[in-house]
Amino acid sequence: MILAAGKGTRMNSELPKVMHEACGRPLVHWVVDATHAPGIECDPIVLVVGFGRELVEASFEPRPDWLRFAVQEEQLGTGHAIDMARGAFQDDATRACTDVLVLCGDGPLIRPETLAELRRRHVESGAAATLATAILDDATGYGRIQRAEDGSFDRIVEQKDATPEQLRIREVNPSYYIFRADALFDRLGRLGNDNANGEYYITEVFELMQQDGLRVEVLDAVPAEDVLSINTPEQLDEVESILGSRHNINHVKGSG
Numbered sequence: 001m002i003l004a005a006g007k008g009t010r011m012n013s014e015l016p017k018v019m020h021e022a023c024g025r026p027l028v029h030w031v032v033d034a035t036h037a038p039g040i041e042c043d044p045i046v047l048v049v050g051f052g053r054e055l056v057e058a059s060f061e062p063r064p065d066w067l068r069f070a071v072q073e074e075q076l077g078t079g080h081a082i083d084m085a086r087g088a089f090q091d092d093a094t095r096a097c098t099d100v101l102v103l104c105g106d107g108p109l110i111r112p113e114t115l116a117e118l119r120r121r122h123v124e125s126g127a128a129a130t131l132a133t134a135i136l137d138d139a140t141g142y143g144r145i146q147r148a149e150d151g152s153f154d155r156i157v158e159q160k161d162a163t164p165e166q167l168r169i170r171e172v173n174p175s176y177y178i179f180r181a182d183a184l185f186d187r188l189g190r191l192g193n194d195n196a197n198g199e200y201y202i203t204e205v206f207e208l209m210q211q212d213g214l215r216v217e218v219l220d221a222v223p224a225e226d227v228l229s230i231n232t233p234e235q236l237d238e239v240e241s242i243l244g245s246r247h248n249i250n251h252v253k254g255s256g
Contacts (some may be wrong), residue, residue: 079202
């Protein structure tokens with residue numbers, strides 16, 4: 001599942017955020033490629049679309065059989081967005097054993113190798129949910145990973161809801177998740193929106209799972225370069241430079 005419904009107001013554009021291009025391709029196409037790479041090959045891949053969804057959907061024509069779309073009419077948070085795709089993952093015959101990978105459509109630097117390691121850790125640990133973390137020198141804009149006294153995962157704190165002490169945490173949430181489908185969807189209805197944005201956060205699901213005695217596993221090995229967020233044109237330029245170096249792409253922007 002790839003979350004691709006947001007507008008991205010700081011991009012100073014009428015385009016959906018995920019349709020901004022890096023190295024000549026929309027951001028969300030890089031994410032789809034990673035989830036359908038050899039050794040990963042998620043099926044189905046569901047894009048949750050909203051703002052400008054016609055542009056996002058049209059960019060994938062002709063649409064492959066393994067790609068589907070779900071619509072989030074109102075942007076009420078990541079938990080709400082995932083709930084809009086519930087129907088694609090609740091086939092009664094497979095619901096109890098289906099794992100759902102959840103990513104954001106504006107993170108084109110994700111590597112298939114990272115997703116493969118995330119899935120391996122999830123399966124081997126028998127966890128209900130597994131998330132990746134990264135250590136950043138500047139964690140501004142990211143949810144912080146709060147650890148318990150023994151070093152185990154405690155919860156994710158969104159930046160707007162964090163205390164000054166929590167804001168000093170450098171371990172962040174890049175929004176790479178795998179959930180057991182039944183464990184995920186059974187808890188979405190319990191999410192609250194008592195936070196600074198008044199939204200339903202998927203990150204609260206991890207707390208609910210732990211309260212219910214389910215295992216949450218953490219993969220803390222994502223390179224900082226892979227999790228650069230894109231919220232401004234300047235950050236897009238930085239990500240484009242990294243992608244170009246990785247794929248030996250010489251991309252020169254026009255002046256007009």
